[in-house]
Amino acid sequence: xTRPASELLEKFDLFADRDAGALVAIAAAALTRRVEAGDAFxxxxxxxxxxxxxxxxxxxxxQVTPDGQQVVVRFIxxxxxFGIVASLAGGDYPLTAEALEPAEAYGWxxxxxxxxxxxxxxxxxxxxxxxxxxxxxxxxxxxxxxxxRVERRIARALLRLAGQSGVRESGGVRIDLPLxxxxxxxLSGTTVFTVSRLLSGWEAAGIVGTGRKRIVIRRPHDLVAxxxxxxxxxx
Amino acid sequence: xTRPASELLEKFDLFADRDAGALVAIAAAALTRRVEAGDAFxxxxxxxxxxxxxxxxxxxxxQVTPDGQQVVVRFIxxxxxFGIVASLAGGDYPLTAEALEPAEAYGWxxxxxxxxxxxxxxxxxxxxxxxxxxxxxxxxxxxxxxxxRVERRIARALLRLAGQSGVRESGGVRIDLPLxxxxxxxLSGTTVFTVSRLLSGWEAAGIVGTGRKRIVIRRPHDLVAxxxxxxxxxx
DNA sequence: CGTATTTTTGAAGCGATTCAATGGACGTGG
DNA sequence: CCACGTCCATTGAATCGCTTCAAAAATACG
Numbered sequence: 001x002t003r004p005a006s007e008l009l010e011k012f013d014l015f016a017d018r019d020a021g022a023l024v025a026i027a028a029a030a031l032t033r034r035v036e037a038g039d040a041f042x043x044x045x046x047x048x049x050x051x052x053x054x055x056x057x058x059x060x061x062x063q064v065t066p067d068g069q070q071v072v073v074r075f076i077x078x079x080x081x082f083g084i085v086a087s088l089a090g091g092d093y094p095l096t097a098e099a100l101e102p103a104e105a106y107g108w109x110x111x112x113x114x115x116x117x118x119x120x121x122x123x124x125x126x127x128x129x130x131x132x133x134x135x136x137x138x139x140x141x142x143x144x145x146x147x148x149r150v151e152r153r154i155a156r157a158l159l160r161l162a163g164q165s166g167v168r169e170s171g172g173v174r175i176d177l178p179l180x181x182x183x184x185x186x187l188s189g190t191t192v193f194t195v196s197r198l199l200s201g202w203e204a205a206g207i208v209g210t211g212r213k214r215i216v217i218r219r220p221h222d223l224v225a226x227x228x229x230x231x232x233x234x235x
Numbered sequence: 236x237t238r239p240a241s242e243l244l245e246k247f248d249l250f251a252d253r254d255a256g257a258l259v260a261i262a263a264a265a266l267t268r269r270v271e272a273g274d275a276f277x278x279x280x281x282x283x284x285x286x287x288x289x290x291x292x293x294x295x296x297x298q299v300t301p302d303g304q305q306v307v308v309r310f311i312x313x314x315x316x317f318g319i320v321a322s323l324a325g326g327d328y329p330l331t332a333e334a335l336e337p338a339e340a341y342g343w344x345x346x347x348x349x350x351x352x353x354x355x356x357x358x359x360x361x362x363x364x365x366x367x368x369x370x371x372x373x374x375x376x377x378x379x380x381x382x383x384r385v386e387r388r389i390a391r392a393l394l395r396l397a398g399q400s401g402v403r404e405s406g407g408v409r410i411d412l413p414l415x416x417x418x419x420x421x422l423s424g425t426t427v428f429t430v431s432r433l434l435s436g437w438e439a440a441g442i443v444g445t446g447r448k449r450i451v452i453r454r455p456h457d458l459v460a461x462x463x464x465x466x467x468x469x470x
Numbered sequence: 471c472g473t474a475t476t477t478t479t480g481a482a483g484c485g486a487t488t489c490a491a492t493g494g495a496c497g498t499g500g
Numbered sequence: 501c502c503a504c505g506t507c508c509a510t511t512g513a514a515t516c517g518c519t520t521c522a523a524a525a526a527t528a529c530g
Contacts, residue, residue, distance in 0.1 A: 069382045071382060073377075086367075088367040124352070125349060128323045128359070128366065129324055131363065131366045135320045135324075136324065139298065142373060146421075146424030147424070150486070180509090188381075189380060189381030191487060192509080193486085200511085210509090212507090229302070415476070416476075417477095425519090426519060426520085428518090429517090429519075431477060447475090447526080
């Protein structure tokens with residue numbers, strides 16, 4: 001277990017604006033953890049240990065229902081935290097954090113993190129703002145799941161992913177994640193089949209380009225039109 | 236704007252275990268607000284002002300989509316807080332808090348609340364634990380909306396409401412809220428019609444008793460069986 | 471007692487799922 | 501480098517759960 005250099009922490013939203021002393025203290029309490037592609041930082045149901053901030057790689061948060069159905073909660077890219085809810089509420093991890101590629105994260109023991117927040121109130125307030133913004137995401141997704149049709153939900157999911165992990169590329173924005181149709185289905189509450197059908201349609205219309213675990217948004221505007229249920233723009 | 240007596244605050248989870256001095260300071264920063272049945276503490280889209288804890292009455296948190304569809308986010312009973320997310324994340328209120336009966340709440344200005352949390356770290360940690368547990372609720376509801384059928388979702392919604400506002404009564408547990416079929420539909424992501432049909436069926440089976448804005452759970456066990464998709468118990 | 475709101479019920483239709491089977495991409499080992 | 505096995509993606513056809521719309525019944529309220 002090595003410790004991250006305090007300078008590395010500055011890059012992360014959660015620790016931004018902290019003074020050097022605070023960063024050193026935060027870094028001193030951290031541990032570094034490396035995980036292979038396919039392995040998990042933590043698994044749903046095991047007792048809560050750490051809160052993490054991803055430094056390298058990508059991860060996927062999933063939840064499985066008692067009867068084995070899986071839901072993708074969100075994807076994590078470097079700089080984002082995961083396991084916050086668990087480390088604050090205690091109990092067991094409510095979800096699984098799996099590395100999609102070789103990944104590395106800094107972790108803090110629940111108690112250590114609480115101690116740090118007590119010592120650095122600004123850290124506490126940032127954590128709460130982070131939690132609050134995640135709450136909004138969830139509220140929005142809830143509303144979407146409750147009121148919108150699959151097509152719009154998938155369009156929205158793609159746009160969100162593009163915002164989070166999109167990279168500009170010749171002819172569009174590529175979603176820089178190993179994103180299968182299955183993932184997309186579990187993210188938007190539908191089935192692989194429906195996702196496949198819709199993406200095929202969009203590809204034929206030139207709105208997206210697809211490949212195995214690969215999606216490029218060629219006409220973001222048209223995708224927004226679908227997400228917002230606007231009349232499709234004429235070309 | 237009167238101020239609540241500090242003794243009154245003790246009853247609330249959020250302020251439990253605070254010492255007398257802290258309670259006095261918290262009470263001093265509070266304002267009391269009374270609202271008529273049907274009126275709102277705040278409306279979705281208006282700039283964030285206060286975080287509230289309900290002291291009397293019932294309230295309902297709703298969100299409307301851009302195209303006018305409404306979703307019920309949750310019901311609030313005395314002792315529960317609302318507007319937390321907004322007061323921490325800032326910006327506009329993401330939802331509307333409407334009183335279902337004459338209601339009263341203690342409120343704290345966003346800045347004041349942050350100040351109190353800085354001064355009383357235990358309050359901050361409780362707030363975070365509260366946020367975290369709300370997060371879990373949302374995650375769960377998300378998963379349900381994504382994977383379960385309407386019947387199970389409604390059964391779950393009823394059980395949750397019974398846990399929150401249930402009162403024992405001859406022949407079952409009554410949900411002590413003015414709960415319309417419409418509310419239940421907007422809470423579980425379906426239509427009034429489907430809710431009405433299912434409740435009629437359950438009533439015929441003796442699982443629930445219904446009335447206008449009134450629901451009594453007569454056989455909680457059977458409702459759990461539906462929620463968990465177990466084989467129905469034989470009688 | 472009349473009006474407004476809430477609830478129920480029926481019939482028709484569709485969006486999305488389910489299941490089965492095929493097709494294509496990738497990586498690995500010979 | 502090709503051949504194989506595995507995983508991922510596609511497509512079609514059948515089905516069903518739920519919604520939609522229309523209309524009537526029940527309940528509460530002034």
